[in-house]
Amino acid sequence: MFAEIDPPQRLLMGPGPVNAYPRVLRAMSADLLGQFDPEMTGYMNETMALYRGVFQTQNRWTFVIDGTARAGIEAALVSLTEPGAKVLIVRSGRFGLLLTEICERLGADYVTVDADWGQVVPFDRIAQAARAHRPQVIAAIHGDTSTTMAQPLDSLGELCREIGALSYVDATATLGGMSVPVDAWGADIVTAGLQKCLGGPSGSAPITISDRAAEFIFARRHTEKGIRASDATDGNRARIGSNYFDLAMIMDYWSEKRLNHHTEATSMLYAARECARIALQEGLEARFARHELAGRAVVAGARAIGLAVYGDDAHRMTNVTGIFIPDAIDGETIRRRMREDFEIEIGTAFGPLAGKIWRIGAMGYNARKHKVLITLGALEGCLRAEGFAARSGVDAALEMYEASHA
Known part of the structure; x- marks a missing residue:
């Protein structure tokens, strides 16, 4: 049964x-x-x-x-x-x-x-x-x-x-x-x-x-x-x-x-x-701003960690970010660690980008500061565990959020 x-x-x-x-x-x-x-x-x-x-x-x-x-x-x-x-x-x-x-x-x-x-x-x-x-x-x-x-x-x-x-x-x-x-x-x-x-x-x-x-x-x-x-x-x-x-x-x-x-x-x-x-009820303009801020925080955090961000900045979606997988790092190992150690799922890619980028989405209920920070912190930890010299992406993302309220 x-x-x-x-x-x-x-x-x-x-x-x-x-x-x-x-x-x-x-x-x-x-x-x-x-x-x-x-x-x-x-x-x-x-x-x-x-x-x-x-x-x-x-x-x-x-x-x-x-x-x-x-x-x-x-x-x-x-x-x-x-x-x-x-x-x-x-x-x-x-x-x-x-x-x-x-x-x-x-x-x-x-x-x-x-x-x-x-x-x-x-x-x-x-x-x-x-x-x-x-x-x-x-x-x-x-x-x-x-x-x-x-x-x-x-x-x-x-x-x-x-x-x-x-x-x-x-x-x-x-x-x-x-x-x-x-x-x-x-x-x-x-x-x-x-x-x-x-x-x-x-x-x-x-x-x-x-x-x-x-x-x-x-x-x-x-x-x-x-x-x-x-x-x-x-x-x-x-x-x-x-x-x-x-x-x-x-x-x-x-x-x-x-x-x-x-x-x-x-x-x-x-x-x-x-x-x-x-x-x-949230209001469309407020909602769009929340997604845009979450996306900018993911980008800032990823770059602060030492990762390269995929694609054209001028036309980037606000709610999904592509991040290049560093050389000598197995992307699926990081995704498995994120899932098993932190209960967080991030995306892989397909087509010509298969095995080359991760995709992190901050959408809807998840386009919120604490969820973005938790995800970046977990990514840092998993990268360090696999030998990548990750810097703090959480600090950069947090600064992005704090600057939005200045």
């Missing part, structure tokens, strides 16, 4: 997931309701209203997809991308590659505009590629945790309207920790997840959809499958190639019609609702 689940109380300071707010976990323990119970649909409406605030948007179609952050990504792309459609993908890390993989499965005619890992794609290159290829969709990652870089997106919506494209942005790693001003960007669909800056468990994907994107998606509702984008007209679009991720059907479910599509994940809805309540 297996024992009752009793996981260790680890401090999750990697690129996500992070520790959930206790309020979120308490909300998840509330009683279940039927999916069309007026109390339940009221909570759904409240969740929509709350996430309009978090996404900084007036979009009527703002809700959550039942599934991890990747469910939101796939729902957006399968609903926006017709077979044969031209898609321009902005890539500079692993999650840009993920967009490519999904578009391949959808039969899209995709092109990419790339930057080296650790950099971002300059907007003039995005604009040049968009004007040359005239895509139906432009897709980008706001904050790619694989490289710890944040892609500037200020002019994306304007560019899309110039060429008649729709835009998709994956803000999984930034929503609730960095500004994601959907209306100011003019973005058409933006998705995220709970398990990073929003401080909840993985399993719910907030999404917001512009009216122009909704109109395009609804036009695909009652069409024949197999139509390619080149043969489609506004009244004869290619059918959405998924049932579960069909945003037209999901929007009907979240509308006043309440047309049955799936059984809402009640406990995850409670979690998503509470994540948004916490974010808005």
Whole structure:
């Protein structure tokens, strides 16, 4: 007989997931309701209203997809991308590659505009590629945790309207920790997840959809499958190639019609609702400042220890920091020591950065002074135990926090 689940109380300071707010976990323990119970649909409406605030948007179609952050990504792309459609993908890390993989499965005619890992794609290159290829969709990652870089997106919506494209942005790693001003960007669909800056468990994907994107998606509702984008007209679009991720059907479910599509994940809805309540009660500007300060403290502490920080300082995400593993140090040994001796998890890397950097995240519930200091102190101790002459990173991080209150 297996024992009752009793996981260790680890401090999750990697690129996500992070520790959930206790309020979120308490909300998840509330009683279940039927999916069309007026109390339940009221909570759904409240969740929509709350996430309009978090996404900084007036979009009527703002809700959550039942599934991890990747469910939101796939729902957006399968609903926006017709077979044969031209898609321009902005890539500079692993999650840009993920967009490519999904578009391949959808039969899209995709092109990419790339930057080296650790950099971002300059907007003039995005604009040049968009004007040359005239895509139906432009897709980008706001904050790619694989490289710890944040892609500037200020002019994306304007560019899309110039060429008649729709835009998709994956803000999984930034929503609730960095500004994601959907209306100011003019973005058409933006998705995220709970398990990073929003401080909840993985399993719910907030999404917001512009009216122009909704109109395009609804036009695909009652069409024949197999139509390619080149043969489609506004009244004869290619059918959405998924049932579960069909945003037209999901929007009907979240509308006043309440047309049955799936059984809402009640406990995850409670979690998503509470994540948004916490974010808005703190205030977005205060929240962004808290994450920015935590990120600067991690960078200052790592450099004071004697470690090099990965990537372009000008475009660094505020909530995830890449740190080079020193020569003659085994990165996995340090991670094991951190976990076994201090009950702290920091992240490894993948792709061309595998074995080269650690990734430390200070997000949501964990973007706090004492958690940053504890993590840096543990990293110092583990490095010294492996023969690295680590200096004090705690002092430098503490000075960063004290200076912020001067």
